[in-house]
Amino acid sequence: MNSSSIFKLDKINFSVDGLKILQDISLDIQPNDFTVLLGPSGSGKSTLLRMLNCLNSPTSGSIYFNDKLITDYDITQLRQKVGMVCQSPTMINGTDKEKLTMTQKWTKDGEIFSDNGLTEILEHVGLNSEFLDKDARSLSGGEQHRIALARVLLNKPEVLLLDEPTANLDPQLANKILKLVYQLYKDLKLTVILVSHDHQIIKQFAKRVAFLIDGKIIEEGTADIINNPQISAAQAFIAKEAE
Numbered sequence: 057m058n059s060s061s062i063f064k065l066d067k068i069n070f071s072v073d074g075l076k077i078l079q080d081i082s083l084d085i086q087p088n089d090f091t092v093l094l095g096p097s098g099s100g101k102s103t104l105l106r107m108l109n110c111l112n113s114p115t116s117g118s119i120y121f122n123d124k125l126i127t128d129y130d131i132t133q134l135r136q137k138v139g140m141v142c143q144s145p146t147m148i149n150g151t152d153k154e155k156l157t158m159t160q161k162w163t164k165d166g167e168i169f170s171d172n173g174l175t176e177i178l179e180h181v182g183l184n185s186e187f188l189d190k191d192a193r194s195l196s197g198g199e200q201h202r203i204a205l206a207r208v209l210l211n212k213p214e215v216l217l218l219d220e221p222t223a224n225l226d227p228q229l230a231n232k233i234l235k236l237v238y239q240l241y242k243d244l245k246l247t248v249i250l251v252s253h254d255h256q257i258i259k260q261f262a263k264r265v266a267f268l269i270d271g272k273i274i275e276e277g278t279a280d281i282i283n284n285p286q287i288s289a290a291q292a293f294i295a296k297e298a299e
């Protein structure tokens with residue numbers, strides 16, 4: 057197959073013990089899109105996102121990354137190209153430098169990062185070299201998110217997967233993190249796929265939106281569909297959120 061899509065999802069289904077969690081999901085994502093998977097809690101957003109770097113596998117259907125079946129990639133190489141920041145990045149003991157360099161085993165050819173290299177990545181996420189020696193546990197919520205992003209960026213990914221990057225942050229901080237993600241998206245020419253249940257907060261950043269409700273993509277298109285959903289279930293979701 058040959059297409060311009062960076063990701064192509066073809067009739068994805070996912071069931072656990074007969075319970076259908078994702079149903080018949082087909083979706084094309086173009087390089088350099090900023091796509092938001094939007095929907096209520098429990099609609100299957102995280103399950104779907106995690107499939108894009110093989111943390112979950114569909115029960116049936118195929119996922120292609122750059123025209124190749126995702127399962128045909130070496131998993132380490134795939135995860136270098138498709139970086140993921142989980143919903144609540146957990147901080148472990150140690151300095152940020154130790155935490156950043158712990159990705160070494162996932163980097164190309166055993167590349168070891170110099171302090172200069174690490175500082176450059178920290179600057180990308182709005183931090184400075186002082187953070188190299190800070191204890192990761194002493195960081196604020198916003199700083200932890202930035203370190204989690206920096207850690208993924210060390211691998212120079214093509215794609216950034218973000219699961220509710222603004223969960224548990226106050227609106228001001230949430231906006232700051234999204235602005236940072238948007239800047240990285242522009243500067244590093246990334247493809248971003250972001251999961252959110254909050255259309256208000258992501259509206260100004262999304263280029264494309266897929267509404268995921270009850271495990272199905274019920275509507276998909278440019279970000280305009282947040283303001284003008286055509287399908288009644290999407291209209292109901294937006295109306296409820298706006299209350």
Ligand code: ADP
Nearest residue numbers: 072077095096097098099100101102103104251
């Ligand atoms: P969202 O991210 O939209 O809140 P999730 O993808 O986390 O939704 O989950 C969708 C639904 O699937 C939830 O009801 C969740 O409990 C269920 N689910 C997801 N993965 C599993 C699993 N491995 N086993 C059983 N249930 C699961």
Ligand code: MG
Nearest residue numbers: 101102103219
């Ligand atoms: Mg989720």
